[in-house]
Each structure stands twice: as structure tokens, then as C-alpha cells.
Amino acid sequence: MTNFDQIRAIAFDLDGTLVDSVPDLAAATNATLLELDLPQASEEQVRGWVGNGAKMLMRRALSFALANEVDETLLIDTMPKFMHHYGLFLEKHSCLYPNVLSTLTALKQAGYRLAVVTNKPYRFTIPLLEAFGLSDLFDHVLGGDSLAKMKPDPLPLNHLLQQWQIEPQQLLMIGDSKNDILAAKSANVTVIGLTYGYNYGEHISLSEPNEVCDNFDQIGQFLLSK
Ligand SMILES: O=C(O)COP(=O)(O)O
């Protein structure tokens, strides 16, 4: 079993880890496609398109709806439409996964420093955390557009190491996607993979995180048991 003794700080992914946000991402995707007179996507399809930020989500959605490669100009023109719709939906149909608030609160009380590292655009991240009463728990919140590169690049995690003045072995990443696992491995950071989120239909164990959890409260069993 992985040794978590040195862990002082934890970086959490957002979509598919803390919040089940696909219902609103799907609603905003379909509102955008409707505006363009294009066919609608199922929630299941949208679930498979989430993971590389809003622009990639829309590229995948347009590619599906047009059954073709997506012209860059169309994508650029479509983004403000999607951003508008997602801003209206945001938390309407989304929910926290079980045990998220209680586990985060317990980890914070135990002295761990907490951050969010998401590929979601920053402008939606703070309001979403606020809507679910989570925003006060985190020292740092990084969106997909906060830095020059997003996960799977290690830049956001390296940025946190610098901000907190800690070593890679003191940071833990927790996420639902191969992008979280790859970013953590590139930054030499321990990583827990969650099985319930969005990972392009692939089991998270295929990305070989240090540990795999089916429920958020299992994280507490690793980090709060001593
Ligand atoms: O918005 C996305 O594409 C994924 O967001 P996440 O990094 O919080 O899972």
C-alpha cells in the first residue's frame, strides 16, 4: 500500500471528482448546438467529451454534430455561445458526489492544505465551488486557463509546489481522469484515481494511479486514520 506519511497538501480535480457536472455541461452543449441548428448530443456522449477543457468539449461536440473535422473559425465563433449557456446552467443540475463536503472539511481540519486544479475555465470554477459551499476550503484554485498549460501537463501541479514551497513527495493529486494521473506522474506527485467520474469510458486503473478509490470517503481512510 502507498505510504501517505509525507503528504502535507492535496490538489483536487473538480469535474467528475468533487462535482457531477456533466448534466449542466450537456445542457449547455445542447443549447449551443441548438443555436447553431445542429443535432443534439446525449448526456452519455458529452460525458465522454469532458476532460480537456471547454474548447475541446465544443470541438468534440461540433465534430459529432457535423460528422466532420471542425473548422477553427467555427470553433472560435462557437465558444462565446457555449460560455454564455454554461454560465446560465452552471450548477442547476449538478451535484456534489457523496461524502465530498464532510471529507474535505475533515482533511482541512487535520491540517492538510487543499487546492483545486481543474481544466474547467477559471471563470466558472469559483462560482461552482461557491454554489456548493466549498470555496473557503481551498488555498489555491487553478482553472484550465489560469496558466499557460493545463493537465495532463504538470505545470499546474508544479505551480502549487512553488506556491506552497513544498516538495513533490509532500503533494497528493486526486482525480477521476487520465489527465490527472498523467499530470501527477509528470510532476512526481502521488496520485489517487477515482472510479466514478469521467475518463472517456476507460477504467481509471488503466492509468495506474498509486491507489484507486470507489468513494470519496475512502480518501479519508488513507489520510486521516493516524
Ligand atoms: O472541464 C473539463 O474538461 C474537465 O475538468 P476537470 O479537470 O475538473 O475534470
Ligand SMILES: [Mg+2]
Ligand atoms: Mg475530472
